[in-house]
Amino acid sequence: MPISPNQGSTGGGTVVTITGTNLSGATAVHFGSKLGTITANTATSITVTSPSGTGTVPVTVTTPGGTSNPVSFFYVGAPFKSSITPVSGVTAGGNTVTINGTGLSTATAVHFGTAAATPTVVNDSQLTVTVPAGTAAGPVGVSVTTAGGTNNGLSYTYVDVPTITSVAPASGPTSGGTAVTITGTNLTTTQSVTFAGAPAPFSVISDTTLSAVTPPGTAGAANVVVTTNAGSVTDTGGFTYTAGPGI
Template sequence: MPISPNQGSTGGGTTVVITGTSLGGATAVKFGTKNATITANTPTSVTVTSPSGTGTVPVTVTTPGGTSNPLQFFYVGAPFKASLAPVSGVTAGGDTVTINGSGLSTATAVHFGATTATPTVVNDGQLTVTVPAGAAPGPVSVSVTTAGGTNNGLTYTYIDAPTIVSLNPTSGPASGGTVVTLTGTNLSTTQSVNFGGTLAPFSVLSDTSLSVVTPAGTAGAVDVTVTTSGGSATAVGGFTYVAGPGI
């Protein structure tokens, strides 16, 4: 006489189907000492809603013909989430996030706001999940659903990719050292700026502005790339290195 699922929340409320023979006219289904609510019954199955409980309990079905042999049902506590990393990423989704906590071994879903993703369980204390696309930039709550229930308490922030609108000035000596103001959008989480592949020191002035000092380069136009938590943007040929005079 199989039982499916054979585990559920300590708070009860799990829909459980018990299959077997001669089950028609079931008058009681007990989880340990507690009665479950019978919601459907046929000669070969009984569907019930589990009562609250803890640990492992025997499940029996009583019909006019007697009481069945017991099956085991395992009560699972709600998951606890301790941390999430990384805590932000591109609005388009696709990043892999690791969630640490406890009670995660039966995780079936991770919810990012109203969007659901399927996790990969590493062990009872950890799972990974691919972040789904977000509806818009900004923070969303993250919850994990397991056999023990759903737990909230973490936040993930969607960040739009940056854009580069302008650089001022657009040229400077090949020796470097030119202070350039770079304007654009979504620049507050800037992680790096490079001129022709060479990293440049920078300061974030605002979400729309950076102050950058050009590194040394070779005479000619180079691409300028800004990388943020939300992705990268490139101004093709955005800055021109000017060769110094020679005598």
């Protein structure tokens, strides 16, 4: 007498199908000492909603002809999530995040806000999932659904790709050390700023403003690249290194 699925939430509510023979007229389905709720019944199958419970319990079907042999049903607790890495990414989605916790081995779905994704279970304490596209930049709740239920509590932030509108001042000596202000959009998650490929120290002032100090460079136009969690933007020739006078 197969049962599918053979596991479900400790809170009950799992819809289970039991198949076999001579099942018509079923009067009761017991999950251990508790009764399930029969919602459909034929001679070869019964659909029943599991009651709450814990551990492994025997499931039996009672008909006018008697009571069946038992099959096992496993109660699974709701998942617990402890962390998500990384915590942000591009609004278009497509990057992979790792979720750590417990009770994750039966995970079937991860929701980012209202968007669902199918996870890859690594083990009971870890899963990975490809982030679906978001509807707009900003934070969304992350929930994991397993045989034991759904657990919320984590947050993921969608971020738009950055833009650069100006670099001021737009020139400075090849020795570096020029304090510049970079303005644009979506700069909050900036990870690096480079001038002609050389990293520059920087500070995030706001989502639209960065301050940076130019590293040493060679005379001529230099590309300014800002990299955030959502990607990179290049201001081609955005800063010009000028050589000092020679005698």
